[in-house]
Amino acid sequence: MAGPLEPLFDLEEMELSFGPQHPSTHGVLRVMLRLDGEKVMEAKPIIGYLHRGTEKLFEQETFTQCIPHTDRLDYIAAPTNNQGFVLAVEKLLGITVPPRASYIRMILAELGRISSHLLWLATHAIDLGAITPFFYTFREREIILDLFEEYCGARLTLNAMRVGGVPFELPDGWVEKCSAFIDEFPSHIDEYETLLTENRIWKKRTVGIGVISAEEAIDWGLTGPPLRGSGVKWDIRKVFPYDRYDEVEFEVPIGQAGDTYDRYLVRMEEMRQSARIIRQCLDRLPEGPVMAKVPKVLRAPEGMVYASVEAPKGELGYFLVTTAKGTKPYRCHVRPPSFINLQALPEMVKGSLVADLVAVIGTLDIVLGEIDR
Amino acid sequence: MSDEKKTPETTDGGAAAPEKPPKQPWEEKPVPPEHGDGTDDEDVSALARAVEGAVLSADRFAGEVTAAVARERIAEACRYLKEERSFAFLVDLTAIDRGDREEGRFDVVYWMHRFDDQKRLRLVTAVGGDETVPTVTGVWKTANWMEREVYDMFGIVFEGHPNLERILTWEGFNGHPLRKDFPVEGIDTGAAVQPDVYPAGAGPEAEETAGKEGA
Numbered sequence: 001m002a003g004p005l006e007p008l009f010d011l012e013e014m015e016l017s018f019g020p021q022h023p024s025t026h027g028v029l030r031v032m033l034r035l036d037g038e039k040v041m042e043a044k045p046i047i048g049y050l051h052r053g054t055e056k057l058f059e060q061e062t063f064t065q066c067i068p069h070t071d072r073l074d075y076i077a078a079p080t081n082n083q084g085f086v087l088a089v090e091k092l093l094g095i096t097v098p099p100r101a102s103y104i105r106m107i108l109a110e111l112g113r114i115s116s117h118l119l120w121l122a123t124h125a126i127d128l129g130a131i132t133p134f135f136y137t138f139r140e141r142e143i144i145l146d147l148f149e150e151y152c153g154a155r156l157t158l159n160a161m162r163v164g165g166v167p168f169e170l171p172d173g174w175v176e177k178c179s180a181f182i183d184e185f186p187s188h189i190d191e192y193e194t195l196l197t198e199n200r201i202w203k204k205r206t207v208g209i210g211v212i213s214a215e216e217a218i219d220w221g222l223t224g225p226p227l228r229g230s231g232v233k234w235d236i237r238k239v240f241p242y243d244r245y246d247e248v249e250f251e252v253p254i255g256q257a258g259d260t261y262d263r264y265l266v267r268m269e270e271m272r273q274s275a276r277i278i279r280q281c282l283d284r285l286p287e288g289p290v291m292a293k294v295p296k297v298l299r300a301p302e303g304m305v306y307a308s309v310e311a312p313k314g315e316l317g318y319f320l321v322t323t324a325k326g327t328k329p330y331r332c333h334v335r336p337p338s339f340i341n342l343q344a345l346p347e348m349v350k351g352s353l354v355a356d357l358v359a360v361i362g363t364l365d366i367v368l369g370e371i372d373r
Numbered sequence: 374m375s376d377e378k379k380t381p382e383t384t385d386g387g388a389a390a391p392e393k394p395p396k397q398p399w400e401e402k403p404v405p406p407e408h409g410d411g412t413d414d415e416d417v418s419a420l421a422r423a424v425e426g427a428v429l430s431a432d433r434f435a436g437e438v439t440a441a442v443a444r445e446r447i448a449e450a451c452r453y454l455k456e457e458r459s460f461a462f463l464v465d466l467t468a469i470d471r472g473d474r475e476e477g478r479f480d481v482v483y484w485m486h487r488f489d490d491q492k493r494l495r496l497v498t499a500v501g502g503d504e505t506v507p508t509v510t511g512v513w514k515t516a517n518w519m520e521r522e523v524y525d526m527f528g529i530v531f532e533g534h535p536n537l538e539r540i541l542t543w544e545g546f547n548g549h550p551l552r553k554d555f556p557v558e559g560i561d562t563g564a565a566v567q568p569d570v571y572p573a574g575a576g577p578e579a580e581e582t583a584g585k586e587g588a
Contacts, residue, residue, distance in 0.1 A: 048541040053559075055526075056550055060557055091435050094405045096398040164399075218461050218488075221515030239491050292399035301405040303434045306465070306484060306495075319484070321469050331551075333467040343518045372541055 013041060016354075020049055024127040024358045027368030031345070031357070038353050043346045047339075050372035058332035063089045063163055063298045066329065071157035073316075073334060074370040076119050079105070079112035080311040082161035087242055088307035088318040089163045092300050099286045101165030102243040107178065107281045108151070108160055109309070110274040114185070115144045116312035116365075117267050117274075121192060124264075124362035128205045133195050140188050143181050150174055164294035175282055182278050189271055196264070206261040210348040210360035213258055220344040223337050224314025225266045226364060230258035236310035248280045260363040267365075299325050313337040313365055334373060338366040406435040414438045416458050416494055423457065424450050439495040444477075447498045448507035448533075451483060455512050460494060462486040463509070466519035468500075468527045470553045477501035479529055483509070500529055508534040526551035 013036050020030040028049035034042040054073065058066050070081040083105055090097065097105075118137040125133040145155040150171055152160040160166060196202045212222070217230040227234060235252040237245045253269035255262025300322035308317035314337025321331040341364050348364075349357045411417055411431030417440045421428040427446040432439045442450050454460040465484040472478065476499035483496040500506055508531040509516045520531045521540040528549035531537060539546060548555055 048539075048543065051541045053550055056555075056557060092405065093403050095403040096401075098397070098399040219514045221463060221513065234488070288397075289399070293402065295403075301407075303406070303408065304439065304482075304495075305435045305437065306493075308464075315464070317465060319465060319467060319482070331469045333465070335465045339518065340515055343515060 018354075018357070020046075024361060026123060026361065026366060029342075029361070029366070029368055029371075031361075033354070033357070035354065038355075040349050040352055040354060040357055043349050043357065045342055045345055047342070047368070047371050050368045052373065054373040055332060055334065058329050060328065062327050063300075063329065066332065067161065068157065068159045070334075071159055072369055073336065073373060074116075074311060074313060074338070074367045075156055076367055077112040077116035077312045078156060078158040079108040079160060080309050080316060082158065083109050083243070084307060084309040084311070084316045084318050086161045086163050087309065088305055088320045089298065089300075091307050092303065092305045092320055092322060093163070093294075093298060095164050095292055095294060097165055097243065097292055098289050099244060100288045101290045101292070103281045103285050104166045104170060104290060105161060105243050106245065106248070107278050108148075108158070108166075110278045110281075111144050111147060111178075113274045113312045114271050115141050117271050118144075120267065120312075120362075120365045124359075124365075125196065125202075127358045127362045128202070130196065130199075130202065133192055136188065136191055136195070140181075140185065147174070147178055147181070150177075162291065162294075163298060165289070165291035167291075169290055175285065178278070179282050182275050182282065185275050186272055189268060189275075193268060197268075203261060205355075205359055206264060206363075207259060208257070209260040209352065209356045210363055211257065211259045212344060212348050216347065217258065217344070220347065221340045222314070222344055224311070224341070224365075225263050225270065226314065226341050226344070228253065229255035229263035229266050231256050236308055236315055240308070242307070242309060245277075247284075248277050250274075250277050260359050263363045297327060299327055302326075308335065311337055313367065313370070314341055316370075334370075336370040336373065338364070338368075339371045339373075342366050342371060409433040411438040411440065414440075414494075416454065416460075416492075419458060420450055420453060423453050437493065437495060439497055442496045442498045444498045444500055444504065444506060447481070447483075447496065448509050448512065450496060451485075451509045451512045454485060454494070454496075458487070459489060460485040460487045462488065463513035463515050463519075464493065466509070466516055466523065468523045468529055468551075470527060470551065471499075472553055474499075477504065479527060481506055481523065481529060505530040505532040507532050510534055525549070528552065 013034055016033045016035055018031040018033055020028040030046040032044040032046060033040055054069050057069055067082055067085060070085045071078040073081050118141040122134040122137040148158055149155050152158050212230055214230045214232050217227050231254050233252050233254050238252055250273045253266050255266050302322060302324040304321045306317055306319045308315050316337055317335035319333040320329050323330050348360050411433040417428060417431045417438060424446055427442050427450045429441040429443060464486050467482050469480040471480055479500040481498050481500055486493050506529060508520060518540060520534055521538060523529050524537050525539040525541055526549055548560055
């Protein structure tokens with residue numbers, strides 16, 4: 001009777017192309033997988049499907065004309081994109097922004113962060129089989145988009161900041177509407193948390209999944225919630241306060257385990273802190289102009305500067321190189337947080353199941369518009 | 374700055390002048406930052422001492438220190454800064470096409486961060502059009518995709534890189550888009566959007582096109 005048993009099916013490793021057209025890749029991301037059964041032996045992200053040559057376009061346009069292009073990087077959270085770019089130009093030209101403009105920028109940026117995290121929560125939960133949070137988060141996200149629309153006329157690609165300030169004064173009644181939303185919003189976060197935080201299935205799908213240690217996270221250049229989830233207390237708003245972030249109080253939440261569940265908790269707390277920042281900004285909103293005295297034609301000195309903001313996804317930086325009296329960037333490089341965070345994906349999913357790959361892509365919170373530029 | 378002429382005179386006489394509040398910083402004419410000497414920076418001078426011939430010059434601009442480093446020494450310099458000066462975090466790596474220039478056509482830019490005192494430092498190395506740069510993937514893992522992007526966009530080869538493939542364009546793409554001589558409108562890659570001959574099973578059906586031919 002002895003002798004090797006015939007395997008019932010092929011035991012060879014299988015190659016699987018995950019995406020680029022797959023709902024849980026959050027855009028046109030393709031991951032080439034080498035699978036042993038359902039176990040991921042190797043994952044190789046393939047990107048570039050959304051490449052539009054944004055950095056090349058920056059070189060053709062004046063500083064002000066560049067701002068709409070930044071909207072289209074991380075199109076989920078346009079305010080922070082605008083903010084990073086105008087901060088870089090302001091640093092280069094030595095412009096001081098009036099306090100009212102700074103506060104409006106911070107309100108918009110934090111609303112953008114909440115909106116981005118709400119979209120992340122909705123899609124991440126759907127990926128893992130929880131459909132209900134989507135309906136709740138989009139209810140609140142709608143209010144934020146309405147606020148954006150009332151302020152600047154657009155809902156996603158806002159183009160809501162200028163070099164030297166913001167283009168518009170807040171419309172009548174906007175502060176009250178925003179204030180009413182911020183008052184009730186923390187109770188909605190509790191609502192989402194009752195659905196997920198102690199949910200047994202949610203915990204099974206996220207605890208211990210996609211673990212990355214603090215040292216590895218730093219070596220891979222992770223920023224934002226993926227870095228903080230691993231226990232590194234590091235936030236650009238605290239480390240290099242831009243606009244008037246040094247005048248508001250907020251906490252930087254961190255995780256411990258560096259897994260998908262901790263990153264979830266970090267983002268939930270970040271939404272609360274954002275609401276807290278907006279509350280303080282609305283209460284203290286200074287009077288005064290919303291634009292600094294800025295020359296009509298922006299002429300830069302020769303040099304290179306880097307300015308970064310804490311975008312919802314991580315550190316979003318703009319590296320500007322200019323020539324003497326240049327009206328356009330000679331070179332503008334974007335440091336997109338998603339691009340660099342995604343790089344750690346193969347490391348985080350090695351040896352896990354295909355279903356966990358979906359969880360890890362969700363937890364990295366990538367936006368392909370920013371990755372491919 | 375032509376609009377400066379429009380500013381009203383500071384003394385328009387009469388009783389209004391003393392009541393005028395002092396100008397706020399955002400009402401002043403912006404003063405751009407100036408270049409200064411960066412060689413006195415602690416880390417730059419330490420690097421110059423530790424890695425011989427590495428630092429060529431250093432510049433301070435808008436609160437940022439930029440050190441020009443010799444191309445052959447760049448990986449060594451980065452390793453020293455990471456291991457001895459604890460610059461554990463590579464924030465950004467990119468390149469600039471400087472066109473015709475004596476030192477070489479490209480600048481490769483490294484932008485690193487130290488967590489202890491939240492300090493950032495920039496290294497710049499000049500690279501000729503046909504020269505290669507030692508990779509820093511062995512120093513920071515995150516440099517992997519950043520170097521691939523620079524290779525894709527500028528055609529700069531990083532020596533010793535484990536997987537130097539194109540990343541944003543596709544394998545076989547002809548050209549490097551962020552070079553200054555690459556046309557903004559793009560190039561004809563040969564990949565037709567509406568090909569004349571469709572592969573079997575793709576493209577419009579025969580019935581749909583038949584009517585148009587008859588008309």
